[in-house]
Amino acid sequence: MTTAYVALPDRLCRYERDERSGDWTFQTQLEGRRLECLAADGTEPNRVFAGTFDHGLFGSLDGGETFDRLETPFDSEAVTALAISPHDPETIYAGTEPSRVYRTTDGGDSWVRLEGITDLPSEDEWYFPPRPHTHHVRWLTVDPFDPDRLYVGIEAGAFVRSEDGGETWVERPEGSRRDNHSLATHPDREGLVYSAAGDGFAVSSDGGEHWTHPQSGLEHRYCWSVVADPGDPETVLVSAASGASTAHSADTADSHVYRRHGDEDWQRLEDRGLPTGGGVVRAVFETTGAAGVVYAVTNGGLFRSTNFGDAWTRIPVEWPNEFTELTPRGLVVLE
Numbered sequence: 001m002t003t004a005y006v007a008l009p010d011r012l013c014r015y016e017r018d019e020r021s022g023d024w025t026f027q028t029q030l031e032g033r034r035l036e037c038l039a040a041d042g043t044e045p046n047r048v049f050a051g052t053f054d055h056g057l058f059g060s061l062d063g064g065e066t067f068d069r070l071e072t073p074f075d076s077e078a079v080t081a082l083a084i085s086p087h088d089p090e091t092i093y094a095g096t097e098p099s100r101v102y103r104t105t106d107g108g109d110s111w112v113r114l115e116g117i118t119d120l121p122s123e124d125e126w127y128f129p130p131r132p133h134t135h136h137v138r139w140l141t142v143d144p145f146d147p148d149r150l151y152v153g154i155e156a157g158a159f160v161r162s163e164d165g166g167e168t169w170v171e172r173p174e175g176s177r178r179d180n181h182s183l184a185t186h187p188d189r190e191g192l193v194y195s196a197a198g199d200g201f202a203v204s205s206d207g208g209e210h211w212t213h214p215q216s217g218l219e220h221r222y223c224w225s226v227v228a229d230p231g232d233p234e235t236v237l238v239s240a241a242s243g244a245s246t247a248h249s250a251d252t253a254d255s256h257v258y259r260r261h262g263d264e265d266w267q268r269l270e271d272r273g274l275p276t277g278g279g280v281v282r283a284v285f286e287t288t289g290a291a292g293v294v295y296a297v298t299n300g301g302l303f304r305s306t307n308f309g310d311a312w313t314r315i316p317v318e319w320p321n322e323f324t325e326l327t328p329r330g331l332v333v334l335e
Contacts, residue, residue: 004315005048005064006297007035007330008323012050014064015302015317026318029067030058038330039082041089042289045334049092049108051079057094059108072111075100080155083140086187087147095137099126099154101166114166117152122171126157129244139180143207144187151193151208153180159195161208175211177202184226189233196223196238203236217266220256222247224282229308231291234262237309239283239296247282250299250325255282257296259309273312275300286331293335297328 002017011031017024034053041047048060050067056077058067074096081095090107101114117123126135135157143149148165159176162169172178179198186192193204195211200221202211215221220240224247229235237259241247246254256276258266270276274283274296283296296303301323302315 003045003063003334004295004302004317005038005040005050005330005332006302006328007038007050008326008328009034010326011035012038012064012067015315024315024317027065029060029064033058035329036078036080037082038332039084039092040332040334041084042334044089044107047089047107048332049082049084051082051094053078053080053097057082057108070108072102073113074102074111075113078136080136081138081140081153083142085142085147086144087142091142091147093140093142093150095140095152097128097136098134099123099137101137101140101150101152103166114162116166116169117154117160120158120160120169120171122158126154128155139183141183141185141193144185145190146207149207151183151185153183153195153197155179155181156198159208159211173204173209173211175202175213176204176208177211181224182226184228184236186228186230186233192228192233194226194228194236194238196226196240198222198244201226201238201240214260214263215266217260217268218258219268220258224255225285227285227287227294229292229294230287230289232261232308235308236260237285237294238266239285241282248327250279250281250327253281253299254278255280255298257283257309269309272305272310273314274298274303274305274309281327284328284331286333288333288335290335295331295333297331299324299326299328 006013037051078097085091138155139153141151152160156179177197184194195202241255
């Protein structure tokens, strides 16, 4: 059974494939909510979390058939980032707007705030351009080798890391990006962290302490989603555009997909079965742990590649015409 969850700006789409017939079913949940992020874990496939901008955090215990709003002590209803620890599925992190980080160690029943992020020296320089009076946590990642090492992307203002489970924080390490949109690690390469940011791509090989900016061949520098090949930590995909308007707005969209291996230049992937260019908003990527397998969602639908971007197949799921005007916010696939 394959289940895909697609967070659109105003609903959650749940697609499920019957392995015997190959047919996909389709249902929507959380209609009218402003979805921001999703999280699920293959070890607990029936448990799904969805963060919304206007109504807090929702959870499902039946594989997305139903969702309930969770009682949380968050200071804000705007839940903008979620991460489930790869070391313990009961440990989950949530980020909000304004920028706060919370943690549960019992699967969402109780939460504590991890203090100190807004006490960092650069906090007064953080701002989100559409709402310059505030900022938010755009991405959270738990290091696959160390459950206490956390990576946080603030939109916009800083990359922030912790080595002690959020007791203390270090901001803006050498070379880190300021407008981090997504982060990726790899279970086979300790210390490896990739960043897709509004101010470009970056990579760290020492757990986020230092960063470099390999840009050769990357003609579009407003990067959004980044993912590494589960079978090869040196191979990475990124979605990118020339700026926010060409990334996120369907009527002005012009987004692209690039791939890089090792120290090679970036290669723009065109005519591979995944639509790019005019009218296509930036892709959101997701992997499931199988070598070479990667999923992508845009306003044009849901796609899958088994050779990490060489060729893509459009998954035959229901995709109403109105979806072509929407910009996906999140993607989770469980195989």
